Amino acid sequence: MADSARLPREEQRAASVVSIRDLQTRCSRCDIRELCLPVGLDDAALRQLDHVVRTRRRVKRGEVLYRIGDSFAELFAVRVGTFKITILASDGREQITGYQMSGDLVGLDGISTGRHQCNAIALEDSEACVMPFDGLAEVARTVAPLQLSLHRFLSREIGRDQQLMLALGRLSAEERLAAFLVNLAERHHARGFASREFVLRMTRAEIGNYLGLTLETVSRLFSRLQREGLLQADGRLIRNLDLEGLRKRAGRTC
Amino acid sequence: MADSARLPREEQRAASVVSIRDLQTRCSRCDIRELCLPVGLDDAALRQLDHVVRTRRRVKRGEVLYRIGDSFAELFAVRVGTFKITILASDGREQITGYQMSGDLVGLDGISTGRHQCNAIALEDSEACVMPFDGLAEVARTVAPLQLSLHRFLSREIGRDQQLMLALGRLSAEERLAAFLVNLAERHHARGFASREFVLRMTRAEIGNYLGLTLETVSRLFSRLQREGLLQADGRLIRNLDLEGLRKRAGRTC
DNA sequence: CGGAGGTTTGAAAAGAGTCAAAGGTCGTGG
DNA sequence: CCACGACCTTTGACTCTTTTCAAACCTCCG
Known part of the structure; x- marks a missing residue:
């Protein structure tokens, strides 16, 4: 368990069934789209998002979705399962800063520096949609509701973090x-x-x-x-x- | 001191000298623009931003920039001074979640619900630029560098909050x-x-x-x-x- | 120059941490 | 299919960091 390698086998599998996975990955048909970034988008907007979000990643229990220092290129939307988000002090002490479940976005903290500043580790066998950030930002420039939704998710994360600080x-x-x-x-x-x-x-x-x-x-x-x-x-x-x-x-x- | 009224006098004063204040408020001429949201913008982009950010608010020591529950319509960029950001537990216990100084954006947490979820209180006589959020978002749709800057500020706030959680x-x-x-x-x-x-x-x-x-x-x-x-x-x-x-x-x- | 607000320091108390031991559970490999 | 081991949970006894309560002093603003 714990920090094992990054799923080379899983990634191969994903590549070998691209067409099916691609179909599954459409936000427009996703059963949790009203919990997730597409919340409130109309059909036209959903189709635009479908072009950006094309793959998923499976992450087995104990395995890592991304690590501190990994270069940031994409957000992830949890589809199935749960992830813990952790940060580290220099001496190795770890703080879990969040538990993210279906519909939650993870990786938001990586935008600011272009590198992930936390680890995302699956607590159970999980699946996350891969959302290339450049593509997302580009669509957000023409689809105002998506722009708003993205802003809201970023802002919601700040609000949640503040609640934990209060605790x-x-x-x-x-x-x-x-x-x-x-x-x-x-x-x-x-x-x-x-x-x-x-x-x-x-x-x-x-x-x-x-x-x-x-x-x-x-x-x-x-x-x-x-x-x-x-x-x-x-x-x-x-x-x-x-x-x-x-x-x-x-x-x-x- | 403490929670006094919301500066009606100051606001009147601001209105009476609009042309001067307007001039002062241009991001394109602001001496802290490289610390603030305009960081890295070219001249054309700065001019666009100038059209959105047109006023400032002065807040005296101990007074409130916004309160929990106030409707959210604008972000603020601290120009001069320092603000403390506080949230409340139901029983009134207060937690300060941040100290924001020149170049920092405050109000980001309000985007998600349309209402401010924290108080922003000046620790010294301070001044903040008023950034109407709708206008900002609109410009961000055509000016990609501004969009990126806004995303980075949101993300940076998340990273900071996580550091405080670790502490x-x-x-x-x-x-x-x-x-x-x-x-x-x-x-x-x-x-x-x-x-x-x-x-x-x-x-x-x-x-x-x-x-x-x-x-x-x-x-x-x-x-x-x-x-x-x-x-x-x-x-x-x-x-x-x-x-x-x-x-x-x-x-x-x- | 009076007083409210802020700071320092001490002594005692409390809440949570540490250390330790034992029992439980789950998954894997034999 | 069972047994083993790794990991997880519970509980007790003791420790210690931080809080609480108290008192005195400072200082700065009006």
Whole structure:
């Protein structure tokens, strides 16, 4: 697992079935297009986008979509699965800055310098649409709704990051975990999944890293929330989330 | 001080001298244009931008440039002074998510929802150029370098936010303050000011808020860094910064 | 020159981290 | 199909960094 090579086999496979994958990749026919960059585009605009977004990449659990320092040429739109986004301090300490799921865009931070400034690692077998950025920008110059959508995704990312800063800076450990769970529940809900019951894709250590806590603290907090009837946790399977109760404990950051 | 009214007098004054202010406001003649959104634009592009950016707003120390919930219609480019950007938890706890100085864009987070999601408050008497976002977007559709610059500023903001998350999530109190000081020094340097000596525009409480610490901890850390010869702090006047020494203590996040 | 706001320092408390140990789970290879 | 090992989770005991509370001092603005 962990940082293995970058899927040469997968990439070959993709190349060998280009026509089929190409068909699948059309934004205009994508079932999550209303969650993703194409949100709100009309048919003509979608067709333009279809010309830009032509391939997908499969990334197996534990493998890397891109690494810090990789040259930036494309954004990725998560289609299936979950990625964690991580940055590093010089001494190697790692901070997870986000968990991205279907419809989310990853790679936005690479635009500013032309190099990726974070790692994107799959937490489960995942698939992302490859969006060459130059092409995207070009279409955005003629298709105003796409331009707006791109601006909104960039801006939304800033807003999300600020919420995490608030959590890291001002909330107690319990508040952070409660906010995290409510946030996950809401995102599942937005994607048509159950919000009161789901399987975590990340370990206690990864949750702790994201929230600025240790894995032991996270584990203890799960035990406490369970004792107090706010959820049932069986490893990564979370059930019977009491969303209102958790919101009360979250400093309503979510 | 603090949250007083929104400068009706200032706005009147601005209106009464439109022609002069208009002249001053041209990006093409602005002395910080290479730090700001116009970076790298040619003369023709600058002239286009001049048509969009036509006014400035003065904001006195302690006053508000915009508030959470205000409708978003424009970005602001800081020309003179410093702003703190704050967000709120539901219970009123506040987190400062950034300090923005000349050349920085503020308001980017408002694009996604059409409402500002943070407050921007002047830490000293300041001035910001008003950039109507629709107009900016329209020009960006024909002027590719401006489009790229806008994308880069949005992306840069994401990268900065991630650095703060790393600090809040993984660094010790001392490392956070060291990283903060090095970051300030570098930004001063980029603006042509001394990097080893400057006046802080924010209180100990504001530094602590930004770094997820209490004001007492920040004060103790300044005393410690001074004892150990890494700087001299006389209130907000900081002198003789030992940048290399501080970088070593900062987990090199900066 | 009065007072509000800001800073420093100390002492005690608390929240989260560290270290340690044991049990659980999952996937793979034999 | 089972067993093994790697990884993950839980819980306890103790530690330590940072917070909280308190008091005194500074300083700058009106």
